[in-house]
Amino acid sequence: MRKLALLTLALVGGLTGTAFAGDQSDFVTVERGRYLAVLGDCAACHTAPGGKPFAGGVPIETPFGRLVGANITPDRETGIGGWSLDEFQRAMSEGVAKGGYHLYGAMPYTAYTKVTAADNAALFAYLKTLDPVHNEVETNQLPFPFNIRLSLFGWNLLNFTKGEYVPDPRQNAEWNRGAYIVEGLAHCGTCHTPKNVMGGDKAGEALRGNVVDGWLAPDITGHAHQGIGKWTTDEFVAYMKDGANRYDIASGPMAEVVEKSSSQWTDADLKAVATYLKSLDGSPAAPPAPLAAADPRMVAGRAIYEDRCSGCHVGQGEGITGLFPKLAAAPLVNNADATSLIRVVLAGSRAGATDARPTGPSMPAFAWNLKDEDVANLLTYVRNSWGNAAPPVKAEAVHELRGEMQP
Amino acid sequence: MATKLPRKDVVVIGLGWAGSIIANELTDEGLDVVAIERGPWRDTARDFNIATAADELRYNQRQELMVRPAQSAITTRNNASQTALPMRNWGSFHPGNGTGGAGNHWAGITFRFGPDDFRLKSYLTEKYGAAAMPEELTLQDWGTDWAEMEPYYASFDRLAGISGKAGNLNGVLQEGGNPFEGPRSEEYPTKPMKQPYGPTLFAEAARKLGYKPFPVPSALLSEAYTNPLGVTMGPCTFCGFCTNYGCANYSKASAITTVLPALVRKSNFTAVTNSEVLRVTLDRSGTRATGVVYVDSSGQEWEQPADLVVVSAFTFENVRLMLLSGVGKPYDPVSNTGTTGRNYCYQTANGVQLFFDDKNFNSFIGGGAVGMGIDEFNNDNFDHSGLGFFGGGSIRVTPIGAAPIASRPTPPGTPRWGSKWKSETQKAYLSTMSIGCEASSYATRGNYLSLDPTYTDRLGRPLLRVTFDFLENDLKMAQFCTSKVGEIARAMGPRQIVERPMKGHWNSAPYQSSHVVGGFVMGTDPTTSSVNKYLQTWDVPNLFVVGASAFPQNPGYNPTGTAAALAFKAADAIRNLYLKAPGALVPA
Secondary structure (H helix, E strand, O other): OHHHHHHHHHHHHHHHHHHHHOOOOOHHHHHHHHHHHHHOOOHHHHEOOOOOOOOEOOEEEEOOEEEEOOOOOOOOOOOOOOOOHHHHHHHHHHOEOOOOOEOOOOOOHHHHOOOOHHHHHHHHHHHHOOOOOOOOOOOEEOOOOOOOOOHHHHHHHHHOOOOOOOOOOOOOHHHHHHHHHHHOOOOOHHHHOOEOOOOOEOOOOOOOOEEEOOEEEOOOOOOOOOOOOOOOHHHHHHHHHHOEOOOOEOEOHHHHHHHHOHHHOOHHHHHHHHHHHHHOOOOOOOOOOOOOOOOHHHHHHHHHHHHHHHHHHOOOOOOEOOOEOOOOOOHHHHOOOOHHHHHHHHHOEEEOOOOOOOOOOEEOOOOOOOOHHHHHHHHHHHOOOOOOOOOOOOHHHHHHHHHHHOO | OOEEOOOEEEEEEOOOHHHHHHHHHHHHOOOOEEEEOOOOOOOHHHHOOHHHHOOHHHHHHOOOOEOOOOOOOEEEEOOOOOOOEEOOOOOOOOOEOOOOHHHOOOOOEOOOOOHHHHHHHHHHHHHHOHHHOOOOEOOOOOOOOHHHHHHHHHHHHHHHOOEOOOOEEOOEEOOOOOOOOOOEOOOOOEOOOOOOHHHHHHHHHHHHOOOOOEEOOEOEOOOOEEOOOOOEEOOOOOEOOOOOOOOOOOOEOOHHHHOHHHHOOOOOEEEEOOOEEEEEEEOOOOOOEEEEEEEOOOOOEEEEEEEEEEEOOOHHHHHHHHHHHOOOOEOEOOOOEOOEOEEEEOOEEEEEEEEOOOOOOOOOOEOOOOOEEEOOOOOOOOOOOOOOOOOOEEEEEOOOOOOOOOOOOOOOOOOOOHHHHHHHHHHHHOOEEEEEEEEOEOOEOOOEEEEEEEEEOOOOOEEEEEEOOOOHHHHHHHHHHHHHHHHHHHHOOOOEEEEEOOOOOOOOOOOOOOOOEEEOOEOOOOOOOOEOOOOEEOOOOOEEEOOHHHOOOEOOOOOHHHHHHHHHHHHHHHHHHHOOOOOOOOOO
16 A cells, blocks of 8 residues: 555656656656755755654754754655645745745755756655655744744845856856856855854855854865865865865764765766865965974974874874875865864764775874863964964863863 | 574674674675674774773773673683683683674784695605604694685785785795795785884894794784775884784774774675674574574574574684584594594793893884794794604794783792882883794694583583693694794893793693684594585585684694685685585585
8 A cells, every 4th residue: 555655646746747847757857856965965954863864853053043954755744745846946946935934044045046947856856756754843943033934034135145056158167067066056155154143154255164063164265275275186076975085084074974975976076066166266364374393382282292193193294094184284274263173182083984985983082181271282283383384272262162062 | 582583695603803704705795694793893983092992901901802701701621531610711812702803902913824734734744754743643634725725815915904024925935024934926915014123133133043034924004004995004003002902093904994894884784793692503404504593682582594604703602602503523532533622722832031131122112913033943844853743833022012010021030029029120121022932733632622511601501611731742842942942032142031931731821822723623524624625514514614713733823814814715615606506515
């Protein structure tokens, strides 16, 4: 019986689709939709760990409170089974759900508005093929007054520009494909673009780095000092596909992005994204001059580095490719913001694992045996040695993050 | 009553080196594999964190990585006239526990056995005549040879990234390597380890005496290495917390640093941990294994049916499971019949300690397989005519790292406590070194493994009983080889040396070596061996028993490389012979 019900649903979905946008049940369309769902990492918010695919329930902590990823399986009552393609298109491009209520920006319609109608149709066709899962999700768990969706009307006026991506005729097809992915489905700016007080993107600072959930989503512009300007296209592709390149290993939230999404992108799309990102101007501010080696903070930091860190990251911060990140000339180390560095020293971190690089090595935690000042001096040393130059880390910053991370 | 689980293609018992290698090979073949491990899942990131891994009390004194004797102990005795008693703390050997098995806390010395070792009985008889063979020895050939084994050794070297210098590449001797090793098809995957002062001094003295020192082949890697499964290892830091510890730096090759990260990603692999296999189940005819019964940590029994059963636990548990499952006939030393438990052998540990006045060895620097060795007095690398014994040992200086609790070298005559002991410790700690000689252990009729008639485990199953004592042959060999080590030691100019050849009876209390081998040996004759050259049991063709339990005797080398090579050998036979024509691969 269950099988039959599924078949009926699929047929209904197919027929509905036909009425609006050609043959949506077509294999090629569905398969394309599946890839687009991977490209957009929809599962990150819509598939709970250990849960049924796309049945929702992933909590998303925002500065304003908790939102929960919706059920987007084709269940009529609790999912999007009753939605039309037009309604889906409107949610993606305008942030307005079936029934006319506004979605919160955690559903990144500010990026998805760039997605073409054809891609939305393919994505919708794919979602319609999923097992419908009956799973009621209370998506809006924000406190008053943020739980009043009407406030989103004003937010949109200030922070949202509707419209499909328009290719830049001065750039080639690869660049435009990269821009379409980055600004659209991949919604990189959701984490990597600095935010204003309302949580909207800061104008003119796209992808220059932003702190989310106690991690720095680093600068991923073409900035040579703190962006990915020094990475070759192949190195960028290796990072996104395998989770590691000669500089770095994906860790924290980015490890999940690699595991669930970018490791499955096509090489052509990864190259396109590299081309686009590397073309972006980073911050115009000149990198700082490195601190003098004789600075007392550097002297203290060096002693800690040699004692506690050099066993893995080796003497000159060269690291071991695929195992221990390179610290010398590494963009993340040179970012103005040191949040991720402080965090991994205090709490440790485990790298992501992919089929190409299954090791999944870890950084141990030092919160229990390094004081705030030790961590600050250590990172100040790392950020100002071997060609690195970045603002010194203050003990207060370590103290603050340590407090935030206490359970 | 056991709850029956859905059938699997293969059930593997134990996730140490052998089980992990075989599970990986068979999942590559597309088979659905479940592995059952009696201990916990172990993982470098969580279990061997660098901030906590260097804990001598926890790992060396309290033996955290070894199986708890309360879960699985051994009873021991020297001969059949005695009553065996259970070991309540591990002493003589250190059986492992959890994924990675004893391969987590091993030293990492990765010798290959010599070509003659695989046909030892034939070789010695051909060379010295049957009359020269001491009567007490029950040596056997393995039923395989160097040409068959070499590709599997190479597979293991590549998997583990072994560091070293070839001494014989395709028959051409190589300067700086071990000239006595069998011809290798390829150089070691990674360069030799750097050498601390002690091994360097030893190598200089050995060279002056005309010997050919070489870097000990090491599973602690000299440089970063990514293996064929894509798993990356880092260079050893010589931290000195190595043997008996897990490696925090991803430098010591083990199943958890080379195989399991790739294996767990496969959808056709399942690991069941903290679950102990009670027995292999056979059909009524007793010629077909139907699966295994295991008990989980809640005491619940499960039956796991499978088409193929691979037993790849530690030597002791391999043999015990076969005895408990009724596979093969238990060995009886009186009638010299039966095969399960036969040819149990060990390793003969010898050493010479050197006390200097004017040297600083920085003894805290080291690793289990960091060092220099010579092979002139191993196996039959020297003429045994008229010596009255066979065998020999690997002579080497491998400073494992002098941790503060266990390493307190003092010259003979020093009080065991008090201010004199303290001052002598201070004097000797940095200026003392030792030369080891890990020597052969040959089989004899009275050394064997059997089920204990008195003592049982928590589940009511008999413990395994070890009946073992050193042979006259091996003690003579120990005396001879240790005297040769003494000559080298004296050439190094110490103030005092202490020679410690193995003497007297085997004592289960002091640590000697975890190299327990045999008891379910491979060979060509079903009346004197348990498995054929493919590690397939003679009586039950869909049951393979893999590990050092298959060695008919132990040469003067560490066994892990050979146990792992046998795992590759068995997996290859299953993939390329057994699956095409399930049944006995060698006619009995």
